[in-house]
Structure formats: C-alpha cells, structure tokens
C-alpha cells in the first residue's frame with residue numbers, strides 16, 4: 001500500500017455564518033493525480049488554502065504526510081508546491097531574483113536555487129529573459145515562472161490551480177508530460193481546473209466538489225458509469241444538476257440585444 005499523503009475528516013468551514021465546506025472526508029495516497037473539479041464557488045480553493053495552512057478557523061481533522069496541520073509545525077509545507085489561480089508575482093523583480101528568492105524560502109541555497117531556476121527557464125525557452133523584470137512578461141511567460149517556482153524544491157505534493165492558463169499549445173504538451181512524469185515518480189498532484197477534457201485525460205482519480213461536499217470520487221470511467229454520460233463535461237453537468245445552458249445563453253443574448 002502506498003503512503004498516505006492526505007487524510008481529511010469531517011472538514012467544515014464557514015464564512016459569514018454560511019458553510020462553504022460541509023463535511024469533507026478524503027484520503028489521498030502517494031502518486032495519485034487528482035483532478036479536483038467543481039462549479040464556481042464550490043469550495044475548491046478554500047480546501048486547498050486550508051491544506052496549505054493559509055486559511056484557519058475550520059473544524060475537523062486535516063493530516064498532511066501523517067501530521068495534523070493544526071499542531072503548529074510548518075515542516076510539512078516544505079514538501080508542498082503551489083500554483084495559485086491568481087498569483088502575486090513581484091513584478092518589479094526579475095525572474096532570476098524572484099525564483100532565487102522563492103527557492104531560498106523553501107530551503108535551497110541561493111546558488112542552488114539560481115542554477116536550478118536558470119536551467120528550468122531554459123527548458124521553457126525563457127533563458128533570454130531570465131534577468132528581465134516580470135512586469136514585462138506575457139501571461140504565459142508568467143505562468144511558466146509560477147510553475148517553476150512551485151517545483152524548484154522538488155515537492156512531494158503539488159497543488160495546481162488552472163496551471164495551463166495562458167500557455168500556448170506546445171507548452172501545454174510539455175507541461176502535461178511533466179505532470180505525468182512527476183506523478184509516475186510518486187509525486188501527488190491536485191489538479192484544479194475547469195477545462196474538463198484535460199482533467200478527463202490526465203487524472204487517475206477525479207474528485208467533484210459541489211456545495212462544499214464531495215459529490216463524486218473515482219476514475220473517469222467510474223464517474224461515467226455513475227452518471228451514464230459520455231464526456232467529463234457531461235458527467236459534470238449531470239452530477240451538478242445543470243441543464244440550462246441553452247436557456248441561460250439565450251436570455252443573456254436577448255438582454256445584450258435589447259433595444260436593437
């Protein structure tokens with residue numbers, strides 16, 4: 001049996017008297033590639049932020065690498081990498097400064113962080129802008145810097161929120177392959193995205209969160225059987241009880257066209 005990476009019991013979280021997480025139970029083992037999906041506002045980012053120790057005030061038990069994260073130790077964070085949906089990149093820094101800085105935060109020496117960051121930037125054909133300010137980078141270039149910063153310290157557990165956002169088709173292929181290799185080498189990956197065809201293809205297990213609860217958990221094939229639908233997009237629509245896309249679109253367009 002592979003090692004436990006995450007163990008969550010009856011996790012609940014409320015904001016302004018409203019429960020956003022309503023009792024989550026989840027066990028994750030080494031090497032799992034988890035597609036973490038759910039409608040907007042379902043509670044995906046909230047769960048991830050709790051796991052990262054960024055959001056407090058929850059009830060229930062959360063163990064990461066066997067350690068209760070409420071116990072106050074920060075050591076477990078060194079084994080985690082994170083690509084947030086909206087990143088606070090320090091625009092005034094160069095890629096080299098930013099990556100060396102984040103590498104050092106994760107415990108690498110400045111020289112090791114710099115050398116590793118330079119080589120990883122080269123893999124993404126960004127070596128020429130290594131010493132340029134991030135403020136001058138395109139969306140895709142920024143995304144690559146974020147991916148590199150999340151991986152510099154070779155984490156065992158990786159949380160990715162829309163990691164392909166802004167990447168061109170060639171870079172998408174490279175990143176998907178990187179994730180497959182990391183997963184095959186035992187890294188655990190939480191892949192949160194709204195792009196269902198990618199999630200369908202890369203995940204070994206899909207977890208669907210709806211209204212702060214796990215509404216489905218299994219391989220893509222298991223989810224298909226559960227809902228008797230074809231694509232993950234259709235499974236998602238069915239499991240979240242959504243059938244109104246055509247009428248919503250129609251209403252939206254008719255409001256836009258009002259008065260014409």
Ligand SMILES: Nc1ncnc2c1ncn2[C@@H]1O[C@H](COP(=O)(O)OP(=O)(O)OP(=O)(O)O)[C@@H](O)[C@H]1O
Pocket residue numbers: 015016020038039040041042043044045046047085
């Ligand atoms: N700091 C906060 N204060 C108040 N409400 C919050 C806070 N953070 C999240 N929420 C609420 O919690 C709910 C879940 O938000 P969360 O960001 O976890 O959803 P999500 O599943 O990641 O959504 P998306 O797919 O849109 O990124 C939302 O209703 C949101 O408004």
